[in-house]
Amino acid sequence: MLSGAASDDVTLAAIARCLERELEGHDWTVESWFLRSSDIAYCRGCYDCWKTTPGDCTTDDDGRRVAQALIGSDLLVLLTPVTFGGYSSALKKALDRLIPDISPWMTAVDGETHHKPRYARYPDLLAIGTLPVPDPDLERTFVTLVARNAINFHAASHAAAVVADGAPEAVLELRVTSLLTEMGVATEQAGSLDAGRETAE
């Protein structure tokens, strides 16, 4: 679980707690990264992770450890304040460093160019964003971005949702439970997801 929340963001902190409680209740192991306090450098755009040390970033910091943690995970959860319709810079910093997990080789997927997977399997993707007031335009951009990321990160299943900043924890809990059920987490065996389903709000 990668959180790009600010240190005083009580809503995303509550969502993270709900997710941990619900997932651990279904015998999942949760590895949480609070990215604002992680040591992650900006991606330098050098592509050494494809050309020089394939599969590995040459910058040895938490960005590299997040990329390592992704492989072998069943589910990647992204938490973020919706920032201009996208992710916060803290979350984006970690996501930019995931490039080594993808192959440099290009292929066509549904008529579009993408990179081939480097690994045999990738986690499903769940993204939850917060907004202070509802904004369908921003929400649409956020949901579209998550769907695009799911293609490029080879997620078999994905879901995205935007919730109100400041919503009571009971409401957040219901939302989290509903999303996890939608993704099959609440009904599947521990640590496995029903691959092939695609859900987006």
Place this chain on the structure above:
Amino acid sequence: MSVGGRVLLLVGSPKRERSTSAVLGAYVTARLADEGYHRTTVDLRKSLASAAGTAELLASVDGADAIVLSTPLYIDSLPATVTRALELIAQHRLARALVSELTPRDTLADIEATLTTRPLLLALVNLGFPESHQGAVALEICRHFAAAADLDWAGGLSLGGGGALEGRPLNERAKMTRHVRAALDLAAAALAAGEPVPEAAVALMARPLVRPAVYRRATNRGFHRLARKHKELDLDARPYGP
């Protein structure tokens, strides 16, 4: 907009050299310089490295009549460096607007001055994928940023297969970049007139530099060459798992 304004180029590429983003942005600001604009270029990676650099960035934004943000696409959206810079700019502009609202004005001229100081924002996104539509979400993010930062959204152009330019000046590949230059010329003219980027510019930029299948083959050939040259290199290495 009158002749002789100020145009600010924000370069979002983290690359120190041979940046396609820098080349595309510089082309537009050069056209505006031809129209009498004073141009300034800010490398966002450098700006974020120091408090002084960040302060200079924010002051440059406030002083601009037109802003050109030129950036590569990273993971379907803007690179983290650009996102951070945009967060800071939006926070700064919001605080500035609030102070402005709370400050009493004596004259109509003061009010008019405030109302006419919204810079125009043009976004240029270049992609490692050949299909320009894959930059659409990044341009949407730029549009939302403009609204949050009290800027006038002039529009955006997405260039597919920007990697084919290898950061070289556009006139070095004159034939390949003819439609790119035409699109940028139209965008620059629109900015100079204080108008949104015309659909014709969007359509021109959307034309592929190279056909997608050819682009994929050329990219893969480059990696095959690299693998042949460095036999010890396993480009398909899986250091983190099966």
